[in-house]
Structure formats: C-alpha cells, structure tokens
Amino acid sequence: MTDKRIFNFNAGPAALPLPVLQEIQSSFLNFDGSGMSIVEISHRSPLFDAVINDAVERTKRLLGLDDRFHVLFVQGGASLQFAMAPMNFLAGNRSADFVNTGTWSTKAINEAKILKKNYSVVASSEDKNFSYIPKEIKFNKDAAYVHITSNNTIKGTQWQTFPDTNNVPIVADMSSDFMSRPLDMDRFGMIYAGAQKNIGPSGVCMVIIRKDMLDLATDELPSMLRYSTYSSKNSMYNTPPCFGIYTIQLVLKWLEETVGGLEKMEARNIAKGKLLYGFINNSDFYRTTAAADSQSLMNVTFRLPTEDLERSFIEKATAKGLGGLKGHRSVGGCRASIYNATTLEAVEALVDFMQIFEKEN
Numbered sequence: 001m002t003d004k005r006i007f008n009f010n011a012g013p014a015a016l017p018l019p020v021l022q023e024i025q026s027s028f029l030n031f032d033g034s035g036m037s038i039v040e041i042s043h044r045s046p047l048f049d050a051v052i053n054d055a056v057e058r059t060k061r062l063l064g065l066d067d068r069f070h071v072l073f074v075q076g077g078a079s080l081q082f083a084m085a086p087m088n089f090l091a092g093n094r095s096a097d098f099v100n101t102g103t104w105s106t107k108a109i110n111e112a113k114i115l116k117k118n119y120s121v122v123a124s125s126e127d128k129n130f131s132y133i134p135k136e137i138k139f140n141k142d143a144a145y146v147h148i149t150s151n152n153t154i155k156g157t158q159w160q161t162f163p164d165t166n167n168v169p170i171v172a173d174m175s176s177d178f179m180s181r182p183l184d185m186d187r188f189g190m191i192y193a194g195a196q197k198n199i200g201p202s203g204v205c206m207v208i209i210r211k212d213m214l215d216l217a218t219d220e221l222p223s224m225l226r227y228s229t230y231s232s233k234n235s236m237y238n239t240p241p242c243f244g245i246y247t248i249q250l251v252l253k254w255l256e257e258t259v260g261g262l263e264k265m266e267a268r269n270i271a272k273g274k275l276l277y278g279f280i281n282n283s284d285f286y287r288t289t290a291a292a293d294s295q296s297l298m299n300v301t302f303r304l305p306t307e308d309l310e311r312s313f314i315e316k317a318t319a320k321g322l323g324g325l326k327g328h329r330s331v332g333g334c335r336a337s338i339y340n341a342t343t344l345e346a347v348e349a350l351v352d353f354m355q356i357f358e359k360e361n
C-alpha cells in the first residue's frame, strides 16, 4: 500500500510522518493490548490518561517549557482561538495590539471587532498584498498582548525572528509552523496551533498558555470558552478529541525520538527550503510571491509566467504523484507546503519535476 502514496504538498490537512500513520494502523483495532481501538476507549481511563499526559510532557520537553506554562487541547480549530483570546484577555478596558500579515490575521482582528473589544492594528503588510513581514513596529506598552500570525499559510511569509514588544506577551497563531523550530518561550503569553498542518489531524487545536494569562479572564465567560476550564481539568472538562490527541502524541514522539528535537527539525526544514527557494530564485520561469527576507520555510508560494501554465503545471504534477500544489483559492498560483513531515526526497522530486516542466515550456 505505501508504494502508492504520493508526495503530498497539501496545506492542511497535510502530510503526516509515515511511521506515525503506520503505528496508528497497526494498533488501531487493539490499542495497547486493551482489545479496543483508541476511538473506543474511555477518556476517563488510565489508558487515555497515559496518552494525554505523554503528549503534554513531550510538548514541554520539545519546547523547553517550565512550569509557568499549561499545555491544552481545545476543539474549534485555530478559528475559535481568534475569539477566545480576546474574550479571555481583554476584559474591561484592556486592549490588544495586532499585526496584520494576511487572511488569518485579518480574521483574528475581526473577532476582536465582533466582540467590541479594544484593539489597535499597529502594523500591516496589506499595502504590498501581504508579501512581507512588517519591521520596526511601534507597540503600545500598556497592551494586554500582541497578536501575530507566525507563518502565513496563504501568502507564504513567516516571521524569521519575533518582534521586540517591550515585554508585552506575544500571542501567536502558529498553526502552520508549530514545532518547526525552537522558540524562546519567554516572549510568549500564548501560542496556539490547529493540529492539521504540522502535528496531527484536524479537530484539535493545541494551546500553550502562560499561567498568569489565565488570571485575565472574568467568570462571566461560558465554561467551554474559558482557558482555565481546560487548564484545571487537563483538557478533559468534557470529552476531548481523543483520536487527535493520540495522533499528536505519536507525532511528538517521532519529533523527539526519530528527528531528535526541534533544532534538528529546523535544520531539516532549512535544507528543504534552501533547495526549493534556491531553485526558484535561479529560474526566470518561476518566481516566489514572498519578499526575500520573509519567505516561509513551510509554505512556498510561487507563480509561473501565465495562469494557463500554472493550470498545466498543477495537472501534470498531480499525474506524476506530486499532489496539493494549487495555491489557496483566494490568491491562485502555486504553493508547495513543506511541513515537518515532508521529506527532502519529496522536495527533490518536486524540483526535478519543476526543471523538466520549465524545459518543456
């Protein structure tokens, strides 16, 4: 079966490490000798406790989290976090700073607006179609937090370093680059990531939250929309997304034990990015859409000379077993998502195909 698998460049849900999928397959009918599938066991069982606790511990080790942080699993995707963050952190007159770097940042800002919270958009790259990450931003020193999107899945840009916010905690949507590189966690009050790009299936969002941020919420919030409900119950106030958490546990195990941690993961991601951007930058046929200093190591967005050629490129690539190369429907063009689980071999196969397509056209 595995020989029929394609090189998968989907933006999310996206490729997962093959050994993880194989482990799920082999243990699916009889999880840990229980005689039941992971999707059939109680979330209130010692078997599931071991899964969720291991996922939390591995997250802490991989990111070097100290006990200031909680690791939570929440449903509703990253999109619910766009609303939960302002709901929890902007009680009363508190205000947040937002940096607008594209579609997902815009959606996050919009939720604060719907909730009638105070906020400022302190920088934006909309003037150049979100093709770069703004620099030299003036942040408000009394903001409750600064919201950024660390990697812009659609526009193919990524914060290479994080901005100096005068000690105001950063709240970052890391949906599309979570666990792709080490982080200096002193900078962050919260990070969140829909799992379906780098760490698991859809249906679960990981939230890493600093404990002092929990105290900003008021009691008026519904239980399921309050972070402290999750932190006080080990993410099991209600039935959690068990299968998603289990898959995340296995991906984190792969990251720790097979890859060897986030520094090694980053080195792999840099090698893949160098190969693909190196090729595109040397070509007169393909061109990247992101500014050189803002290019994402996760989503490589590029154009061909015409839209007809782009259609033909995507069609022929698909026929050759290179899937998911169509750009987001809102921007067109092409996009190769090369998340953690995408191998160097996959990127080599893509570059080979791009070379041949260029020669033929």
Ligand SMILES: Cc1ncc(COP(=O)(O)O)c(C=O)c1O
Pocket: 012, 076, 077, 078, 079, 080, 104, 149, 151, 152, 153, 154, 173, 174, 175, 176, 194, 195
């Ligand atoms: C950076 C980013 N944030 C948020 C989202 C929305 O995530 P979800 O579908 O989990 O709500 C996406 C989805 O592609 C994304 O790429």
